[in-house]
Amino acid sequence: MTAARSTLSFETLIARIGHGLREGARWGLRGILALAIIVMAGMFAVVTAAVGLVIAAVAILLRLTTGGRQQGPQARKTKRPHTEADGITLDAHRTARGWTVE
Incomplete structure (x- = not known):
């Protein structure tokens, strides 16, 4: 017994290609959104570290410049x-x- 072959029409072919492109675009947008979130989290971490370093530097400068007012x-x-x-x-x-x- 032979399997029945269905004919592939031009409209069906275009519909399948369109569906594949839409699915690919969805996955691509999800990937771009995930990368954007990761980049933003990294930038937030870098900015937080920079602010911490600035605060530490100001604290050290204040400690060094107060001189005789702070005694042991x-x-x-x-x-x-x-x-x-x-x-x-x-x-x-x-x-x-x-x-x-x-």
């Missing part, structure tokens, strides 16, 4: 009380707002 941990300790001749004891220590004398 030993300067934060309470000074020894000084006794005057009449018996008054003064105790001075540094606070966030400046020196405090008690």
Whole structure:
């Protein structure tokens, strides 16, 4: 028994080619959209890293330029009380707002 052959008409051929082109275009657009999302995410990561580096550089510059205003941990300790001749004891220590004398 032989299989029946169907004739391929010109309209059917054009319809199949058109359908194939549409499917190819859909896959192509999906690929382009996926690549665009990946590129945008990469650009966002690079910009975020650059902003972080700028913030770190500004912090280092501020740390280096403040100089004498920021002192080590030993300067934060309470000074020894000084006794005057009449018996008054003064105790001075540094606070966030400046020196405090008690």
